[in-house]
Amino acid sequence: MVGPAAQTPIFVGIDIGGTNIKLGLVNDAGQVVASRSIPTEQSRGAEDGCRRIGETVRQLIAESQVSSAHVVRAGLVSPGPIDVPRGRVLRPGNIPAWWDFPIRERASHHLGVPVTFNNDANAAAYGEFWRGAGERFQSMILLTLGTGVGGGIIIGDMLIDGVHNCGGECGHILVDPRDDAPRDSLGKSGSLEAYCNALALVARVRAAIVAGGNSTLASIHSADYEITPRIVAEAAEQGDELAHGAIMETARWLAIGIVSLVHTIDPDAVVLGGAMNFGGLASPLGREFIERVRTEAHPRMLEPLRDTVKIEFATLGGDAGFVGSAGLARLDYNKGTGPITSITNS
Amino acid sequence: MVGPAAQTPIFVGIDIGGTNIKLGLVNDAGQVVASRSIPTEQSRGAEDGCRRIGETVRQLIAESQVSSAHVVRAGLVSPGPIDVPRGRVLRPGNIPAWWDFPIRERASHHLGVPVTFNNDANAAAYGEFWRGAGERFQSMILLTLGTGVGGGIIIGDMLIDGVHNCGGECGHILVDPRDDAPRDSLGKSGSLEAYCNALALVARVRAAIVAGGNSTLASIHSADYEITPRIVAEAAEQGDELAHGAIMETARWLAIGIVSLVHTIDPDAVVLGGAMNFGGLASPLGREFIERVRTEAHPRMLEPLRDTVKIEFATLGGDAGFVGSAGLARLDYNKGTGPITSITNS
Numbered sequence: 190m191v192g193p194a195a196q197t198p199i200f201v202g203i204d205i206g207g208t209n210i211k212l213g214l215v216n217d218a219g220q221v222v223a224s225r226s227i228p229t230e231q232s233r234g235a236e237d238g239c240r241r242i243g244e245t246v247r248q249l250i251a252e253s254q255v256s257s258a259h260v261v262r263a264g265l266v267s268p269g270p271i272d273v274p275r276g277r278v279l280r281p282g283n284i285p286a287w288w289d290f291p292i293r294e295r296a297s298h299h300l301g302v303p304v305t306f307n308n309d310a311n312a313a314a315y316g317e318f319w320r321g322a323g324e325r326f327q328s329m330i331l332l333t334l335g336t337g338v339g340g341g342i343i344i345g346d347m348l349i350d351g352v353h354n355c356g357g358e359c360g361h362i363l364v365d366p367r368d369d370a371p372r373d374s375l376g377k378s379g380s381l382e383a384y385c386n387a388l389a390l391v392a393r394v395r396a397a398i399v400a401g402g403n404s405t406l407a408s409i410h411s412a413d414y415e416i417t418p419r420i421v422a423e424a425a426e427q428g429d430e431l432a433h434g435a436i437m438e439t440a441r442w443l444a445i446g447i448v449s450l451v452h453t454i455d456p457d458a459v460v461l462g463g464a465m466n467f468g469g470l471a472s473p474l475g476r477e478f479i480e481r482v483r484t485e486a487h488p489r490m491l492e493p494l495r496d497t498v499k500i501e502f503a504t505l506g507g508d509a510g511f512v513g514s515a516g517l518a519r520l521d522y523n524k525g526t527g528p529i530t531s532i533t534n535s
Numbered sequence: 536m537v538g539p540a541a542q543t544p545i546f547v548g549i550d551i552g553g554t555n556i557k558l559g560l561v562n563d564a565g566q567v568v569a570s571r572s573i574p575t576e577q578s579r580g581a582e583d584g585c586r587r588i589g590e591t592v593r594q595l596i597a598e599s600q601v602s603s604a605h606v607v608r609a610g611l612v613s614p615g616p617i618d619v620p621r622g623r624v625l626r627p628g629n630i631p632a633w634w635d636f637p638i639r640e641r642a643s644h645h646l647g648v649p650v651t652f653n654n655d656a657n658a659a660a661y662g663e664f665w666r667g668a669g670e671r672f673q674s675m676i677l678l679t680l681g682t683g684v685g686g687g688i689i690i691g692d693m694l695i696d697g698v699h700n701c702g703g704e705c706g707h708i709l710v711d712p713r714d715d716a717p718r719d720s721l722g723k724s725g726s727l728e729a730y731c732n733a734l735a736l737v738a739r740v741r742a743a744i745v746a747g748g749n750s751t752l753a754s755i756h757s758a759d760y761e762i763t764p765r766i767v768a769e770a771a772e773q774g775d776e777l778a779h780g781a782i783m784e785t786a787r788w789l790a791i792g793i794v795s796l797v798h799t800i801d802p803d804a805v806v807l808g809g810a811m812n813f814g815g816l817a818s819p820l821g822r823e824f825i826e827r828v829r830t831e832a833h834p835r836m837l838e839p840l841r842d843t844v845k846i847e848f849a850t851l852g853g854d855a856g857f858v859g860s861a862g863l864a865r866l867d868y869n870k871g872t873g874p875i876t877s878i879t880n881s
């Protein structure tokens with residue numbers, strides 16, 4: 190948090206999720222002036238959500254003693270699929286109550302400022318690029334590992350958004366060509382998501398146990414309790430070889446996807462975000478995980494990339510989305526353009 | 536060819552290959568005013584090559600009655616690896632006599648105009664984008680199929696060049712994660728190139744024959760004659776099922792690579808260039824090949840991409856490289872910048 194007077198103009202960042210909406214005021218230097226999380230309360234509907242977003246932003250402005258005249262634009266992001274040119278949420282799996290809603294126009298109505306609209310993975314990528322792990326780089330790919338595998342690609346302050354807002358859909362690149370490969374949340378076989386999301390890690394552990402592997406997690410499995418990535422990580426930290434192996438297998442598949450991505454984009458860095466970071470740099474397991482990603486990925490790259498493409502953990506955590514959406518609003522504000530932040534022909 | 540007075544300024548395009556150097560004068564609208572191919576004659580060395588390039592360009596200018604005052608800049612491309620910022624050819628496999636040569640400076644010396652330098656695959660992509668199959672699109676991925684698999688990515692008049700000129704190295708994305716998968720020319724296993732270049736097609740045919748498959752090519756194989764993609768295509772056209780199957784298998788692997796690329800870039804189109812086009816649209820086999828690529832690729836894509844990403848043959852043939860290099864020179868000329876055409880931080 191910084192003093193209110195520093196670095197105007199001020200941008201609003203809004204990151205809509207299935208459970209919570211994160212909001213923040215972000216200054217021109219990318220510092221968070223104030224932030225809050227409110228429940229999405231889907232059952233109250235999208236219009237009510239937009240009304241509460243407006244209310245909360247006015248509270249944040251008042252509490253942080255920002256002049257509302259300095260608040261010039263908002264960035265709002267939601268899970269995809271979305272229609273960026275039309276400013277509409279389409280049919281995201283985790284916010285069914287908000288389907289087919291003209292969110293850009295309604296949020297703008299309740300906020301009183303123009304709104305820049307994009308998807309949450311792109312915004313997280315821009316947030317990390319602007320003020321997080323990518324701050325010192327000119328180009329960056331973000332991969333977010335969680336229930337899904339999301340992605341976003343930034344090259345020199347430009348978002349690779351694509352013609353249908355499907356640029357940077359890195360979870361859907363293929364890492365296994367077999368038609369009978371594991372499937373992802375959309376039923377696609379062999380995608381990076383199908384091998385690297387939370388479900389894939391848990392499935393890998395369960396399969397190893399069923400195949401007779403020895404693990405402290407066998408009792409949880411046989412009792413039909415839910416195994417989660419956190420439980421797998423804790424077992425691995427306590428020396429469970431099977432759990433450890435499943436996590437390192439995730440690192441290997443992630444590396445294979447990264448190799449394809451870096452030969453397409455050739456960025457300065459690949460940044461790993463999302464909840465499934467095995468403790469990140471603060472934990473020996475997290476450090477071993479990212480080091481494994483590097484040692485699996487680098488030898489598979491062309492020589493000029495091999496020792497130079499950085500592979501790092503994200504640093505903004507759950508703030509990346511709203512910081513990045515404020516940053517995308519700032520890009521549009523500085524360009525003086527409409528709501529589309531893209532180098533393509535949306 | 537067009538009249539000399541039309542559409543000034545004029546740009547020189549130069550495409551250096553292991554056997555021939557293609558040169559052309561290209562006007563501001565991308566029309567070829569004059570062109571020629573001269574032997575590379577590697578044994579005479581790179582400096583002599585640059586001297587002959589200068590000579591030939593002066594001949595083309597004289598013969599086409601262009602005023603040399605209208606010739607403002609040249610684009611020169613070579614096979615990689617190259618060092619774009621330093622303007623140097625590094626160590627391309629097919630022009631060993633030109634290794635470690637400061638080609639941009641020397642070509643500029645002999646031509647008398649500034650030179651824009653890039654790799655040949657990027658230039659071919661820009662050529663197809665400017666005046667070929669990509670003319671009506673805003674973003675495009677070119678894949679060139681031949682002895683290697685090259686690539687180039689254009690988004691809105693920008694080349695995705697990357698930090699180390701390895702952006703768009705689409706032949707090196709992975710389509711098979713197995714460590715014992717087939718290897719490409721650089722020894723990398725499981726790359727798109729390892730499955731889709733000329734060698735891979737021939738290897739596929741040979742393996743099928745060795746496995747007891749029935750084919751008219753068996754006699755060539757057993758006599759140890761060289762099987763080429765052209766011979767495979769001719770056999771397929773004459774009803775050889777084994778040859779036909781090997782070509783359609785190439786289409787399937789290509790489709791798998793395309794799926795990864797379009798979920799990264801989300802372009803308007805993927806364009807297939809290079810010598811290995813099985814006759815292109817002029818031939819029933821070529822038409823079947825590209826249709827197979829489409830039917831293998833589209834069902835593997837996210838819905839917004841599935842029916843909208845175009846997959847087309849390139850249209851400029853062997854001219855794409857010099858037309859595109861002239862086009863890259865034109866971009867730099869219009870920007871008034873130095874030699875680097877890139878949206879990244881080279």
